[in-house]
Amino acid sequence: xxxxxxxxxxxxxxxxxxVLLRCNYSSSVPPYLFWYVQYPNQGLQLLLKYTSAATLxxxxxxxxxxxxxSETSFHLTKPSAHMSDAAxxxxxxxxxxxxxxxxxxxxxxxxx
Amino acid sequence: xxxxxxxxxxxxxxxxxxxxxSCSQTLNHNVMYWYQQKSSQAPKLLFHYYDKDFNNEADTPxxxxxxxxxxxxxxxxxxxxxxxxxxxxxCATSRDxxxxxxxxxxxxxxx
Numbered sequence: 001x002x003x004x005x006x007x008x009x010x011x012x013x014x015x016x017x018x019v020l021l022r023c024n025y026s027s028s029v030p031p032y033l034f035w036y037v038q039y040p041n042q043g044l045q046l047l048l049k050y051t052s053a054a055t056l057x058x059x060x061x062x063x064x065x066x067x068x069x070s071e072t073s074f075h076l077t078k079p080s081a082h083m084s085d086a087a088x089x090x091x092x093x094x095x096x097x098x099x100x101x102x103x104x105x106x107x108x109x110x111x112x
Numbered sequence: 113x114x115x116x117x118x119x120x121x122x123x124x125x126x127x128x129x130x131x132x133x134s135c136s137q138t139l140n141h142n143v144m145y146w147y148q149q150k151s152s153q154a155p156k157l158l159f160h161y162y163d164k165d166f167n168n169e170a171d172t173p174x175x176x177x178x179x180x181x182x183x184x185x186x187x188x189x190x191x192x193x194x195x196x197x198x199x200x201x202x203c204a205t206s207r208d209x210x211x212x213x214x215x216x217x218x219x220x221x222x223x
Contacts, residue, residue, distance in 0.1 A: 044155070105153070
């Protein structure tokens with residue numbers, strides 16, 4: 001069965017520092033991969049998506065993610081964290097059909 | 113702007129009193145989903161509609177039901193809410209199962 005693993009339920013960075021949120025997926029074929037962000041008491045917002053067009057995917061708010069098939073990874077990065085980036089981040093995969101498989105989420109804390 | 117709308121944003125009900133949550137969309141997507149999300153957890157899929165076809169997850173309690181009267185609207189009915197049903201309920205839509213677009217959610221409190 002398809003699964004998504006997010007390493008680290010909590011990540012803390014200083015403002016201006018690099019953000020790295022890790023995601024690994026299990027799949028025998030390149031799936032559709034996504035990163036969503038959720039702010040408190042809000043729904044999920046799509047940050048970026050991988051659909052096999054390019055391995056480096058740029059998203060909103062300065063985030064990007066790189067698909068690495070050999071590592072079955074899709075880590076999310078941002079060069080310089082901002083206080084407004086503090087939120088919950090979910091990696092997700094569509095293995096096929098209509099369902100999306102979500103990772104457990106990573107809470108990002110940004111320190112001033 | 114095309115969007116997914118959920119009403120109300122906050123709902124308070126009493127233990128055992130039926131409640132209905134509403135979702136509407138202007139994206140004209142053919143798939144609509146309902147998720148339950150508890151604190152610090154990933155969203156848990158309850159069911160989805162592909163057009164008019166209803167698909168229930170195997171572990172969704174019978175207490176949860178849904179209706180989709182037309183393409184734009186979808187409702188979540190909780191027949192007899194228990195304390196354990198207090199959560200954020202998220203509606204989402206997609207075109208043919210591709211990336212999902214989420215509404216802002218309804219936070220349900222059960223007293």
